[in-house]
Amino acid sequence: MKKLLWIGSLSYLVIGIAHVIGGSVLEELIAYYGVSYKDGGQWIMNQFSGFLIGVLLTPVLTSRLGKRTTVLIALGLLTVSEAGYSLLPDWGWMLAFAPVAGFGFGMTEAVVGAMIIDLIKGKAAAMSRLETFFGVGALLIPITAAYLIQEEIWQFSFPIVAAMAGISFVFWLTLSFGKLDGELGMPVREKKGEEKNDGKPGTPLSLGYDSRALSFLMTAAMFFMIYVGLEMSFSNYLPSILLIRTGMSDVSSTAALSLFWLMVVAGRLFAGIIAERIRYGRYLLLTTLGSVATFMLMAFFDNGALTLLFVALSGLFFSGIFGIALVYANSLLPGQTERTTSLLVASGGIGGAIFPRLTGWMMDRYDVQATIEFITVLVAFMLCVLLMMLWLGKRHAWPGSRRPN
Numbered sequence: 001m002k003k004l005l006w007i008g009s010l011s012y013l014v015i016g017i018a019h020v021i022g023g024s025v026l027e028e029l030i031a032y033y034g035v036s037y038k039d040g041g042q043w044i045m046n047q048f049s050g051f052l053i054g055v056l057l058t059p060v061l062t063s064r065l066g067k068r069t070t071v072l073i074a075l076g077l078l079t080v081s082e083a084g085y086s087l088l089p090d091w092g093w094m095l096a097f098a099p100v101a102g103f104g105f106g107m108t109e110a111v112v113g114a115m116i117i118d119l120i121k122g123k124a125a126a127m128s129r130l131e132t133f134f135g136v137g138a139l140l141i142p143i144t145a146a147y148l149i150q151e152e153i154w155q156f157s158f159p160i161v162a163a164m165a166g167i168s169f170v171f172w173l174t175l176s177f178g179k180l181d182g183e184l185g186m187p188v189r190e191k192k193g194e195e196k197n198d199g200k201p202g203t204p205l206s207l208g209y210d211s212r213a214l215s216f217l218m219t220a221a222m223f224f225m226i227y228v229g230l231e232m233s234f235s236n237y238l239p240s241i242l243l244i245r246t247g248m249s250d251v252s253s254t255a256a257l258s259l260f261w262l263m264v265v266a267g268r269l270f271a272g273i274i275a276e277r278i279r280y281g282r283y284l285l286l287t288t289l290g291s292v293a294t295f296m297l298m299a300f301f302d303n304g305a306l307t308l309l310f311v312a313l314s315g316l317f318f319s320g321i322f323g324i325a326l327v328y329a330n331s332l333l334p335g336q337t338e339r340t341t342s343l344l345v346a347s348g349g350i351g352g353a354i355f356p357r358l359t360g361w362m363m364d365r366y367d368v369q370a371t372i373e374f375i376t377v378l379v380a381f382m383l384c385v386l387l388m389m390l391w392l393g394k395r396h397a398w399p400g401s402r403r404p405n
Helices: 002-024 026-033 037-065 067-086 091-119 123-150 154-174 178-185 211-246 250-278 280-300 304-318 321-332 337-365 368-395
Strands: none
Touching (some): 002 067, 026 037, 067 091, 067 154, 211 304, 211 321, 250 280
16 A cells, blocks of 8 residues: 555656646747747647546546556656657647647546545545645756756756656556555456446436436536636746746746745645544635635735745645545545546646636736736636535535545
C-alpha cells in the first residue's frame, strides 16, 4: 500500500508539472511564435480536450487492459508529447501535440486517483497527499521556468517534464506492489454480489447510477467543471495578469505563480486532516466562501502588494477543494469509485478546456480588470452550485453510503 501511495504521489507530481507548464511559459511561447492570447488559450484548450477524452476512456481501458497498463499508456503518451514540445516545431504541431499531452496526464490522474480512493484507508488524507504532490509539481515548475526565462533558455522547461514523465513510466513498469500486482495488472472484472444493470426500477440506470443519485452526480460534475476551469484559468494567466496589472517583470510575475502554488501545497498538507475532523461538506463550504471573499477583494484592489496577498489566500482556499470534493462525492456514491472519479475528473477537464479559452479571449478583447471580475463571478457561481450539491447530499441517502456531511 505504501509503495502504491508513493508511486501515485510521484505520478501526481508529474501531473502537476504538466498542468502548469503552459501558464509558466505562456508569455514566452506567445512571443516566440508571434501569436495572440486567444491562440495561447487554444493551445491550453487543446490540452484539456485531450484530457477530457483520456479521462472518459479510462474506465473502458482499465476494464480491458488493467490499471497498470493504462497508466503506462498514459505516461508514455505524456512523455512523447512533451518531447515533441521540446523541439519547438511549427505552431500547428504544438496544437497537435497538445491533445496527446492532455490525454496522458488526464488518464493518469483518473486512474491513480481512483486507485487511491478505492484501495487506501483514510481516503481524505490519502487524496490530500496526492494533491499535495500535485501542488509541489505545480509549485516547482514556475520557479524552474522563471530561472530558465532569466537565463533565456525557457524552452528547456519541456524536456524537464518529458524526463519526469519518463521516470514515472519506468517506475510503474518495473516496481512490484506485492499482493496488489494482480489487481493492478489485470482487467477489472465483475465481482460476485455486484448488481447488474437490468434497467428495472431501483437498479442503476444510464451511467450506471441509481436514478436517485443522478441529480447529485450532475451537480457535482458542474461543481468540478467550474472549479477546474477557475484554477486553470487563474493559474495559467496569473503571470500575464500580474505583468499587465502591476508592472512586474516576466521573471517576477512567473515566480509569483509559485506563491499561489506554495500556498496550495501548504493548505493540502492539512486539508485531509481538517476535512476529516470538521466533515467534508463543512470544509468545502468554508473554503469556497473564503475563495469568494478573496476574489471580490482582488477585483476591488489593484495594489501590487495586496494583489500578491490575495493570490496567496486564493491558493490557500483552493488547496483542498478538488481532493476533498472527490472523496465527498465517492462517499455518497459507493461501489462506483472508478466511474465516479472518471466522470468528475472529466467534468473538470471540460472546465479546463473551455474557461482558459474564454479567459484568453477576454484578455484580448477587454482588459485585466474585466478578466478578474469574470473570474470573481465564476467563483460566486461555484458557491451556489456547491450549496445545491450539499443540499442534495443531505437530502438523499443511497444504500451503502456513509454520510460525510
